[in-house]
Amino acid sequence: MLIKKGAEANLYLEEWHNRKVIMKRRLSKKYRIPELDEKIRSQRTIYEPQVIHKAKEAGVPTPTIFMVDVAEANIIMEFVEGKQVKQVLNDLPPQERLRLSRHIGGLIGRLHKHGIIHGDLTTSNMILTPYGKIVFVDFGLSERSAELENRGVDLHLMKRAFQSTHYKYAKECFEAVIEGYVEVVGEEEAKNVLEKIREIERRGRYVSER
Amino acid sequence: MYCLGIESTADDFGVAILSFDGRVLSNANSAYMPEKGGIHPREAARHHAEVAGKVLAEAFERAGIKPQDVSIVAFSQGPGLGPCLRTGATAARALASYLRVPLVGVNHCVAHIEIGKLVTGAVDPVTLYVSGGNTIISAFEAGRYRVFGETLDIAIGNCLDVFAREAGMSQRKGAPFGAMVEELASRSKTFVPLPYTVKGMDLSFSGLLTAAVQILHERKHSLEDLCFSLQEVAFSMLTEVTERALAHTEKLEVLLTGGVAANKRLQSMLNVIAEEHNARFCVVPKEYALDNGAMIAWTGILAYKSKITLPVEKSFVKLKWRLDEVYAPWVEG
Ligand SMILES: Nc1ncnc2c1ncn2[C@@H]1O[C@H](COP(=O)(O)OP(=O)(O)O)[C@@H](O)[C@H]1O
Ligand SMILES: [Mg+2]
Numbered sequence: 001m002l003i004k005k006g007a008e009a010n011l012y013l014e015e016w017h018n019r020k021v022i023m024k025r026r027l028s029k030k031y032r033i034p035e036l037d038e039k040i041r042s043q044r045t046i047y048e049p050q051v052i053h054k055a056k057e058a059g060v061p062t063p064t065i066f067m068v069d070v071a072e073a074n075i076i077m078e079f080v081e082g083k084q085v086k087q088v089l090n091d092l093p094p095q096e097r098l099r100l101s102r103h104i105g106g107l108i109g110r111l112h113k114h115g116i117i118h119g120d121l122t123t124s125n126m127i128l129t130p131y132g133k134i135v136f137v138d139f140g141l142s143e144r145s146a147e148l149e150n151r152g153v154d155l156h157l158m159k160r161a162f163q164s165t166h167y168k169y170a171k172e173c174f175e176a177v178i179e180g181y182v183e184v185v186g187e188e189e190a191k192n193v194l195e196k197i198r199e200i201e202r203r204g205r206y207v208s209e210r
Numbered sequence: 211m212y213c214l215g216i217e218s219t220a221d222d223f224g225v226a227i228l229s230f231d232g233r234v235l236s237n238a239n240s241a242y243m244p245e246k247g248g249i250h251p252r253e254a255a256r257h258h259a260e261v262a263g264k265v266l267a268e269a270f271e272r273a274g275i276k277p278q279d280v281s282i283v284a285f286s287q288g289p290g291l292g293p294c295l296r297t298g299a300t301a302a303r304a305l306a307s308y309l310r311v312p313l314v315g316v317n318h319c320v321a322h323i324e325i326g327k328l329v330t331g332a333v334d335p336v337t338l339y340v341s342g343g344n345t346i347i348s349a350f351e352a353g354r355y356r357v358f359g360e361t362l363d364i365a366i367g368n369c370l371d372v373f374a375r376e377a378g379m380s381q382r383k384g385a386p387f388g389a390m391v392e393e394l395a396s397r398s399k400t401f402v403p404l405p406y407t408v409k410g411m412d413l414s415f416s417g418l419l420t421a422a423v424q425i426l427h428e429r430k431h432s433l434e435d436l437c438f439s440l441q442e443v444a445f446s447m448l449t450e451v452t453e454r455a456l457a458h459t460e461k462l463e464v465l466l467t468g469g470v471a472a473n474k475r476l477q478s479m480l481n482v483i484a485e486e487h488n489a490r491f492c493v494v495p496k497e498y499a500l501d502n503g504a505m506i507a508w509t510g511i512l513a514y515k516s517k518i519t520l521p522v523e524k525s526f527v528k529l530k531w532r533l534d535e536v537y538a539p540w541v542e543g
Pocket of ligand 2: 006
């Protein structure tokens with residue numbers, strides 16, 4: 001059953017060996033030439049499970065991968081029960097919203113500490129389970145990198161996701177994310193990344209001071 | 211009632227007159243052509259100052275109205291190149307004080323979207339604005355045009371221009387670099403792999419440009435093949451992030467504007483994703499997709515109708531004025 005028509009993949013909820021699973025299938029895109037299309041789909045299909053596994057080692061909850069089919073650009077993974085953080089964040093009580101944001105910041109900190117760049121940090125790529133756990137999904141644009149630039153861009157994307165979808169709480173949520181992040185990576189590292197974010201925002205047409 | 215709009219953020223100096231109900235009475239323009247290399251801000255500004263009188267006169271003549279008939283003066287207040295912006299702002303201030311009419315400061319990026327909506331009939335689109343200085347994916351959400359994605363380094367138009375210059379092409383009036391790259395690309399179907407960089411909904415073109423230029427100088431592939439591959443990679447990146455924004459916002463229109471909007475290959479790619487998401491695809495015609503006075507005048511009218519004006523003493527230019535800083539109460543939603 002198709003449950004989500006994402007921008008780059010279709011997600012199906014299926015029964016597989018008596019398990020509820022998600023089938024993430026990267027569809028061929030008609031707008032791009034076959035050479036490029038195949039390269040992008042197979043690269044991301046190979047990469048996503050690898051990084052999902054690395055994220056687990058870093059202590060960040062991610063879905064269990066059951067099967068990878070590169071030729072079909074298909075990944076079968078655990079179905080994570082819960083709601084997208086995007087759907088719940090705005091309606092949470094203020095204290096709870098900040099606590100959740102700090103928690104997210106801590107998870108991002110763990111990824112970065114282990115040289116993992118998520119590449120698409122938005123609140124729709126985080127699932128809040130009924131037990132209060134946060135599971136990160138969608139590592140299709142991830143990179144293994146310890147570069148400051150990449151960590152800066154990653155957090156900058158998170159900040160912008162708050163600004164475009166949770167504009168009312170963008171500032172406090174992002175500040176809470178940074179609090180959680182500092183706790184994991186330490187003051188010194190966090191300071192460097194924050195400075196990097198400011199630099200990225202000053203670049204070209206970016207300026208965040210109002 | 212009429213609004214006179216002045217555009218002068220970069221290499222174009224434009225003056226247009228629009229009626230308050232959205233009729234374009236005139237849309238005059240003079241473009242600065244650098245001898246070689248990119249835009250030199252001071253030279254461009256000197257050009258604007260030199261042609262200002264002539265372009266203004268032309269706008270009035272074609273519109274068939276007298277200066278006294280103008281009810282408001284709008285100008286591009288940013289973002290853009292300092293010297294160019296200041297030249298336009300000076301002309302606008304002088305005109306508004308002389309005519310004793312209100313002054314309205316307009317954001318250049320907002321103006322591109324608003325004129326695009328006016329001329330294509332789009333109401334609430336996801337906009338891809340691609341030009342020499344900007345690469346922005348935006349949609350309206352709660353009072354503002356939100357930025358969903360943008361370039362992390364250089365603009366796509368700039369990427370194509372620099373590549374063309376590196377390949378020894380030279381630009382003529384009516385034949386911009388982008389059009390030359392498009393023409394060469396249409397003669398090839400051989401794909402040379404180049405780096406594809408998408409980060410969330412943001413893009414990076416500098417690695418792509420560096421790789422393309424390097425391969426060009428190795429002379430192992432024809433210029434046609436490289437133009438083809440550069441376009442395929444760059445435009446696939448743009449289309450991917452636009453599709454993400456479309457899926458995310460669930461809007462029902464895609465608006466393509468800016469100088470690079472003229473590219474037929476980019477148009478066809480966006481058309482494919484629009485169709486897949488049951489959205490209407492709208493391309494802004496060149497006259498209104500390139501920098502122009504009409505977009506400034508029209509946005510000035512919209513702002514003025516929402517009681518937004520700018521006292522002369524506060525009319526300083528804003529070089530890095532972001533699209534999402536502008537409160538846009540005239541938009542429904
Ligand atoms: N394993 C999973 N279990 C439950 N829901 C998931 C799972 N993986 C993804 N989702 C949901 O589906 C949505 C789209 O999947 P995602 O992997 O992010 O694809 P896309 O690359 O198209 O965004 C996610 O935002 C998330 O809400
Ligand atoms: Mg996703």
